[in-house]
Amino acid sequence: MRKDIYEKMEILSNSAKYDVSCSSSGVETNYKKGELGATHTSGICHTYTADGRCVSLLKVLLTNFCIYDCAYCINRSSNDIQRAAFAPRELADITINFYKRNYIEGLFLSSGIISSEDHTMSLILRTLKILRHEYKFNGYIHVKLIPGGSMELVKEIVELANRVSSNIELPSDKSLKLLAPNKTKEKVLQPLKYARDLSLEKGKQPIGMSTQLIVGATPESDKDILKLSSVLYDKGLLKRVYYSAYIPVNDDKNLPAIITKPPMLREHRLYQADWLLRFYDFSYDEIVSEEFPNLDEDVDPKTSWALNNLSYFPMEINKVSKEELLRIPGLGARAVAKILNARRFKRLGFDDLKKLKISIKRAKYFITCNKEFQKQIPFYKDSIKQALTKPPKKKIYQPSLFDIEYSAITGEL
Amino acid sequence: MILLYDGSFEGFLSLVYKVYYKRLQPNEIYKILPNKILFEEIIEIETSKENSTKVLNAIKKNFNKQSLQKILNIFMCDTKNFELDLLSFIIIGFKDKNELFNINNPYVFSLNTLEKEFFRLVHKMYAYARFEELEDGTLYAKIDSKFNVIYFLAKHFMKRFNNQKFIIHDVKRKLAFIKTNDFIGVQEVASFEVPTYSQNEEKFQKLWKSFFNAVSIKERENLKLQQNQVPLIYRTYMSEFFNEPTKK
Numbered sequence: 001m002r003k004d005i006y007e008k009m010e011i012l013s014n015s016a017k018y019d020v021s022c023s024s025s026g027v028e029t030n031y032k033k034g035e036l037g038a039t040h041t042s043g044i045c046h047t048y049t050a051d052g053r054c055v056s057l058l059k060v061l062l063t064n065f066c067i068y069d070c071a072y073c074i075n076r077s078s079n080d081i082q083r084a085a086f087a088p089r090e091l092a093d094i095t096i097n098f099y100k101r102n103y104i105e106g107l108f109l110s111s112g113i114i115s116s117e118d119h120t121m122s123l124i125l126r127t128l129k130i131l132r133h134e135y136k137f138n139g140y141i142h143v144k145l146i147p148g149g150s151m152e153l154v155k156e157i158v159e160l161a162n163r164v165s166s167n168i169e170l171p172s173d174k175s176l177k178l179l180a181p182n183k184t185k186e187k188v189l190q191p192l193k194y195a196r197d198l199s200l201e202k203g204k205q206p207i208g209m210s211t212q213l214i215v216g217a218t219p220e221s222d223k224d225i226l227k228l229s230s231v232l233y234d235k236g237l238l239k240r241v242y243y244s245a246y247i248p249v250n251d252d253k254n255l256p257a258i259i260t261k262p263p264m265l266r267e268h269r270l271y272q273a274d275w276l277l278r279f280y281d282f283s284y285d286e287i288v289s290e291e292f293p294n295l296d297e298d299v300d301p302k303t304s305w306a307l308n309n310l311s312y313f314p315m316e317i318n319k320v321s322k323e324e325l326l327r328i329p330g331l332g333a334r335a336v337a338k339i340l341n342a343r344r345f346k347r348l349g350f351d352d353l354k355k356l357k358i359s360i361k362r363a364k365y366f367i368t369c370n371k372e373f374q375k376q377i378p379f380y381k382d383s384i385k386q387a388l389t390k391p392p393k394k395k396i397y398q399p400s401l402f403d404i405e406y407s408a409i410t411g412e413l
Numbered sequence: 414m415i416l417l418y419d420g421s422f423e424g425f426l427s428l429v430y431k432v433y434y435k436r437l438q439p440n441e442i443y444k445i446l447p448n449k450i451l452f453e454e455i456i457e458i459e460t461s462k463e464n465s466t467k468v469l470n471a472i473k474k475n476f477n478k479q480s481l482q483k484i485l486n487i488f489m490c491d492t493k494n495f496e497l498d499l500l501s502f503i504i505i506g507f508k509d510k511n512e513l514f515n516i517n518n519p520y521v522f523s524l525n526t527l528e529k530e531f532f533r534l535v536h537k538m539y540a541y542a543r544f545e546e547l548e549d550g551t552l553y554a555k556i557d558s559k560f561n562v563i564y565f566l567a568k569h570f571m572k573r574f575n576n577q578k579f580i581i582h583d584v585k586r587k588l589a590f591i592k593t594n595d596f597i598g599v600q601e602v603a604s605f606e607v608p609t610y611s612q613n614e615e616k617f618q619k620l621w622k623s624f625f626n627a628v629s630i631k632e633r634e635n636l637k638l639q640q641n642q643v644p645l646i647y648r649t650y651m652s653e654f655f656n657e658p659t660k661k
Contacts (some may be wrong), residue, residue: 005620006619006620006623009620009623009627010622010623010624010626010627011626011627013623013627014625014627014628017628017629017630018629018630027571031572031575032575033575034575034576035575035576035578036573036575038572038573039573040539040569043507044539044540045642046537046540046541047539047540047541047643047651047653047654048626048638048642049625049626049628049629049639050626050629050634050635050636050639050657050658051629051630051631051633051634051635051639052633052635052636052637052638052639052641052642053628053629053630053633054642055628057624058624059628060624067418068615082556094617094620096612097546097617098617098620098621099548099573100544100546100552100555100574100577100619101543101544101545101552101571101621102543102544102572103653105619111615112568114442127497136576139573155593179618187549193619213567247630247632247633261632262632262633264633294629339515341514341516342516343515345515346514346517352517353515355519355522356517356522
């Protein structure tokens with residue numbers, strides 16, 4: 001039965017939705033006169049779906065037919081679901097028309113594996129060629145490389161795409177073997193290594209690459225996950241790692257039961273830790289240790305680090321360096337920039353921070369301003385943690401209907 | 414003392430001129446007199462081309478480029494009463510241009526905050542402006558925004574739609590940026606007729622809507638978060654939100 005275009009769109013975007021990556025940031029603006037499309041360095045989120053996630057790219061699968069049988073994946077071959085496929089030209093047309101209406105920044109193209117790896121990759125490549133060469137499209141294109149594809153095809157795709165990725169999905173080889181019997185870590189990372197080597201060869205700016213890890217499907221600790229991310233960042237292999245709370249879509253004896261809720265808080269904490277790795281100059285072993293391999297769910301990782309390293313605190317905000325300021329819980333890059341700017345002109349007190357609209361809800365336990373220190377909470381790990389996680393509630397007095405301490409007639413006390 | 418000017422940039426510069434040369438000390442500055450009883454002296458400032466050029470040249474000569482740009486950006490925030498702060502900002506600048514970078518100064522800080530708000534809005538409009546295709550292939554966007562963002566949008570979309578004809582129409586301000594084969598620029602729009610849309614328009618809106626609904630993960634539904642990200646005020650012309658539920 002032939003499906004109409006709306007049905008296809010529904011099936012193929014529905015199948016792609018579990019891919020978290022949807023960013024269009026981190027590329028230089030590249031517009032050309034007389035052509036269509038330009039990327040925007042900060043990225044643009046064009047709308048937000050009902051689950052509150054940003055839509056930046058047209059995220060679809062070219063097809064959800066697949067020869068693989070990965071336990072966690074909705075499109076695995078043994079699942080009985082509706083299948084569909086876009087023709088390369090059809091998809092290119094939709095992309096262009098969406099782009100012209102300012103719905104999207106570009107295309108995120110992934111695919112199930114139809115007949116063979118190389119066949120699938122060549123279909124992807126054809127779509128890219130139509131977009132770039134025929135339609136002169138300069139918008140953002142992200143391609144998910146197919147594990148096991150040939151180097152020649154990877155090379156051609158890397159030349160046309162803005163970013164490529166390959167999902168590791170599971171943090172260890174053991175889990176991969178269990179849940180994705182047709183994949184190995186080697187095989188998954190292979191296309192990324194190809195892509196890196198290719199761009200290094202040319203001495204150009206290397207193409208941005210990313211991957212995704214599923215959290216909560218297998219027993220790995222946060223330490224294993226962060227260590228892996230950290231290694232991948234250090235090797236310069238990746239620009240970003242995405243974490244995806246495991247949402248059960250299949251019943252499988254090797255997976256958590258289908259009724260479990262996705263571990264959203266854990267995912268959130270992992271992202272916080274990931275930011276510390278990338279922008280705050282932390283190393284993974286500062287955030288998680290042998291002793292505490294998992295992130296504390298009560299407080300964010302930076303606070304947790306600070307509580308375990310109270311000897312560095314309290315910091316005098318008028319004196320310490322930028323790097324040290326960035327280590328203060330509750331202060332982000334913007335707040336730090338404001339402090340650095342403002343303290344050139346005067347010594348800052350708590351009042352000045354307030355005037356600069358810097359929130360010190362968390363930071364106040366860890367700083368001194370002009371030698372002044374907050375007085376309510378003693379400087380001990382437990383009392384600060386207590387204050388951060390369970391702030392004293394304001395007592396609300398609810399008068400009962402028969403309270404007659406005031407005059408019922410005038411309302412006077 | 415209350416000063417009244419016509420709301421134009423030249424008008425404001427003429428006001429700066431008058432404040433300097435007549436040593437005025439305004440408590441309030443209005444574009445249009447508010448509907449309330451005022452007990453103070455009201456001075457109406459006449460817009461003068463000569464005076465405004467003098468002030469502008471003085472600013473160009475004495476201020477850093479960034480500060481001039483900031484003054485222009487602030488002027489786009491036409492629904493805010495920024496005039497008193499901006500006047501103080503200019504006065505401070507003439508005394509010491511470096512003081513304009515001291516964010517401990519309340520006037521500088523408040524203008525920085527407003528400018529940030531402005532750019533946040535500009536960025537939101539980059540994202541949430543929606544074009545529709547007309548019969549002749551021209552892309553047409555209606556916008557409705559708190560501040561005057563049309564110049565920034567024009568610059569942004571000139572890069573993206575370099576080979577397209579397009580119109581960005583600020584409905585409330587009655588302004589439109591038009592790019593056709595033989596005209597590029599902003600025009601006032603006195604009246605306009607509902608245009609004829611291309612045959613494809615409905616198809617792609619429907620397709621967009623089906624994509625929009627399909628990529629949402631049901632298990633993670635969070636309408637509150639969605640509404641924080643796309644407040645209802647932006648949704649007027651965003652077709653994917655037509656007939657969608659909102660936060661309870």
